[in-house]
Amino acid sequence: MVSRELGVTAATLSQWRETFLEAGESGFKPQPARESVEVGRLREKIGEQAMENELLRERIARLEQNRPLARRRSRK
Template sequence: MSSNKQSVPGASEGARRATSEAPGTGRRGKGRWSAKRKMAVVLEFLRGEDLESLSRKYAVTAATLSDWRDAFLASGEAGLKIREDDLVDEQGRRMKSVIAELAMTVELQRERIQQLENANPSLKWRSKR
């Protein structure tokens, strides 16, 4: 007879809990870091946490942490610039929309005046010269 072992889903999670390790800290510096995790570490760094202690705490090199910080700050600066540009673009779009609406109103009024003048020739506009 052969005995087939089946893995129990969630077994590794239970083992991690049994060792009293927090679910988010099991991987420490190994594997891929999500953007959210990187951001949390960078924010700790920016709030004044020592670079060396963070490096030891998360098992990540100081150079990597510095790179993450630089990328985070560059992205933040770019985000602020985009918002200013978007604000200017949005104001321009609104102004163009208002101008287009006013131009359409003027054109419709001119057409209506022309229709009224054609219907009653005595209403034709006369110059004050």
């Protein structure tokens, strides 16, 4: 009855039950590989933000010293 409600075979439902009983809740947690991809993407973003902050601090320092700013290059 449950397999019909979920639209899966009884064998699939049994497999899910066995997986859960063998590994408990940890068997259904997201895989570390997916998390590591997200962590890598976020670290890259943090690096970009840190570089941008450093450049902005340099520009502020130059403005405060009344020195001309370097010309900005296009990001194309």
